[in-house]
Amino acid sequence: MGTERPSYVGMAGLVSPGLTWEKVNTKNAGIDAGFLRNRLNLTFDYFIRNTFDMLGPVESLPAVLGTAVPRTNNANLRTRGFEMTLVWKDRIGDLAYGTRFLVSDAVSTVTRYYNPxxxxxxxxxxxxxxxxxxxxxTAGLFQSDxxxxxxxxxxxxxxxxxxxxVSxxxxNGDGKIDIGRNTVDEPGDKTIIGNSTPRFAFGLNLNASWKGFDMNMLWQGIGKxxxxxxxxxxxxAGSMWWFTAYEEHMDYWAPDNTDAYWPNPRMDKGSMNKQVQSRYLQNGAYIRLKSLQIGYTIPPSLSGRVFIRNLRLFVNGENLxxxxDLIGAFDPEATGGARGNxxxxxxxxxxxxxxxITF
Structure with a gap:
């Protein structure tokens, strides 16, 4: 005011006096079974988990309030899913081997949320x-101006x-591309094109031993x-100095490459081509050899000569x-949050x- 800038303090956010802890109710049914003299074992569990009174928004109030409207316990979520484990163990002569397969899946649905x-x-x-x-x-790429x-x-x-x-x-057949009222019932030309939730997470462990040799292998992945x-x-492609094209980006549209995957590169923002769309939605499913270890244990009759009770040599590999189907710059295990960039x-x-070595 005048020639001086007065000090001020912003209004603190309000807290609803009725806030409480969210509540969780879980129902599950499962089975444990053994077959073939317990060489094959199955564990299966199906669950429904309802979460009540999660924090959510409320009806907006006039700006004269001076601060944000406090959140309250008015949101619910339902999750349905399963977990399954299959284990096989057996021995054939000197060969002992086994495998363990695990798979799980869950889908969560919002059952209550203030968004009238x-x-x-x-x-x-x-x-x-x-x-x-x-x-x-995405209909495709325009082939002419x-x-x-x-x-x-x-x-x-x-x-x-x-x-x-991008075309x-x-x-909705109205002759133009837009988002309508941007609601579930009137989304214009938008629709659900995919889901980012990892589905059917699985792991496969294989192990075997034979006359001092041993092997352990772990595969893991996401099915969908x-x-x-x-x-x-x-x-x-872009206008910043640090933008870098990779080999896969060379398949861009040009008059002599009209069936290309990537659009005609633009040095401007290119926002028309970068709308969320089905053509460039990526398949994040993967399977990875997470670890592999191979070892050999020297017979005690030999290692004992140098006063060693147990001597094992091994080599190990990770992420082999x-x-x-992801393009080369991205890792399927590092696509969340800022790492998704x-x-x-x-x-x-x-x-x-x-x-x-054990002495």
Whole structure:
């Protein structure tokens, strides 16, 4: 005021006096069974978990309140899933071997949440399956400037469309591409194109031993997952000096490469082509050889001559093989949070060896 800037303090956020702990109710049914003289064992569990009184938003109040409206216990969530384990152990002469297979899956649905208009701009809505990815269906790439200019995609970007840009499907048939009222009932041309929740997580352990030799192997993976990887590392084109294209980005649209995977690269923001869409939704499923160890134990009759009770030599490997459809800059185990942008050092393959000695 005047020539001086007065000191001030912002209004502290309000806290609802009725806040309480959320409540969880779980129902499950399971089975444990053994077959073939317990060489094969099965464990299966199915569960339904209801979480009540989670924190959620409430009806907005006039701005004269001076601070954010306090949250309250008005959200519920239901999760259904299963866990299964299969174990096999057997011996054939000097060969002892076994395997353990584990798989689990769960789906969570919002059963109560304050979003009276079912706005897609809100974090959740009643009936939403956690991890839903809303986006546009991709029709393909425009093959000429005339085709691009004839399509009304002006809502998405002020950029002038051209050959090689992404063409989106007009799902509601109104002649233009937009998001309607951006609600569940009126989403315009948006629809559910995938789900980012990891489904069918599994692990497979194999082990065997024979005349002093032993082996242990672990595979792990995710059976189903969709990923939207929206970053310069994914797109490989942009106006910043540090944007870098990889070998896979060389398959971009050009007059002599009209069936390309990537759109015509733009040095501007290129937001028209980078809308959440089905064409560039990535398959995050994978299977990885997480670890492999092979060892050999020297017979005690030999190691005992040098006063060693047990002498074992081994070599070990980690992250040796990975099978995934993700582009090379991304690791399927590092796609959450900020790491989803690819700004992370990749998991390393590790080879090591060692000696275990017991005197």
């Amino acid at each position: 208009q079912d706005l897609l701009s809100a974090p959740y809505y009643e009936g939403m399956e956690l991890g839903e990815i809303w986006g546009f269906r 005339e085709e691009a200019l004839a399509a009304d995609q002006s809502y998405l970007s002020a950029e002038t469309p051209r050959a090689g840009d 989106y499907s007009d799902l 997952r969709d990923l939207w990887l929206n970053s310069p590392i994914f797109w490989g 093989l990975t099978f995934t 690819g700004y992370i050092y990749p998991l390393q393959k590790v080879l090591s060896g060692g000696v275990s």
